[in-house]
Amino acid sequence: MTGDLDSQRALVALGCRIAAARGLVDGMLGHLSLRVDDDRLLVRCRSDSDTGVAFTAPSDIRLVRFDGSAGAAGELDGYRVPNELPIHVETMLADAQHLAVAHLHPPAVVAADLAGVTIRPIYGAYDIAGAWLARDGVPVYQRAVLIRTRGLAKEMVAAMGDRPVVILRGHGITSAAATLQQAVLQAISVDGLARMALRVLSAGGTLHDIDDADWEDLPDLGPAFTTDAAWRHEVARLRAD
Numbered sequence: 001m002t003g004d005l006d007s008q009r010a011l012v013a014l015g016c017r018i019a020a021a022r023g024l025v026d027g028m029l030g031h032l033s034l035r036v037d038d039d040r041l042l043v044r045c046r047s048d049s050d051t052g053v054a055f056t057a058p059s060d061i062r063l064v065r066f067d068g069s070a071g072a073a074g075e076l077d078g079y080r081v082p083n084e085l086p087i088h089v090e091t092m093l094a095d096a097q098h099l100a101v102a103h104l105h106p107p108a109v110v111a112a113d114l115a116g117v118t119i120r121p122i123y124g125a126y127d128i129a130g131a132w133l134a135r136d137g138v139p140v141y142q143r144a145v146l147i148r149t150r151g152l153a154k155e156m157v158a159a160m161g162d163r164p165v166v167i168l169r170g171h172g173i174t175s176a177a178a179t180l181q182q183a184v185l186q187a188i189s190v191d192g193l194a195r196m197a198l199r200v201l202s203a204g205g206t207l208h209d210i211d212d213a214d215w216e217d218l219p220d221l222g223p224a225f226t227t228d229a230a231w232r233h234e235v236a237r238l239r240a241d
């Protein structure tokens, strides 16, 4: 596993920069993680020279134990784990499929929730993966607290249930998946749904779920497109910025 660590570290850092470039996190707050084994994860940490999530470097991604300590093979070296590390640990412990966790503060999602807008499948082929994600529901954890204890993180996980994304009221989102790419892409989809909902409302429209009859013609386009090509695009647009 150690041989993979540097590439995993680079991937988590890339995910942080992509999330920031997509407007899913502003400034210093927000972090991504990747589970490494039974008791350790790579997580975006902070140093005294940190310049924000948009500028995350692979060296900002540190290997720590689930209790936040550096441990025998850990490596904090002056970096500090996020206050909200329990978000990552409890989300991973809740489901063995949750190998990657993105905790972000997307303003559009927070605004939509505060406006009383529930994330619903208001569009279809515009973003098929997003539509299905919305169809099955994006729950809300109703507390606006800093999730810095395991107890609060367990509350959030309970609100999340068996869904891959949970909205944290007045705070942000947590997105979990088997891969780092998927966790970030899910977050981008939820942000897209929120932005579109706000746009429809600000144009004077009302929000409606798409017709039930449309679902059978909204096929899963497969991971080669939905994940791989989508991720290549995210990487390319980041580089073009």
Ligand SMILES: [Zn+2]
Binding pocket: 029, 030, 084, 103, 104, 105, 171, 172
């Ligand atoms: Zn947060």
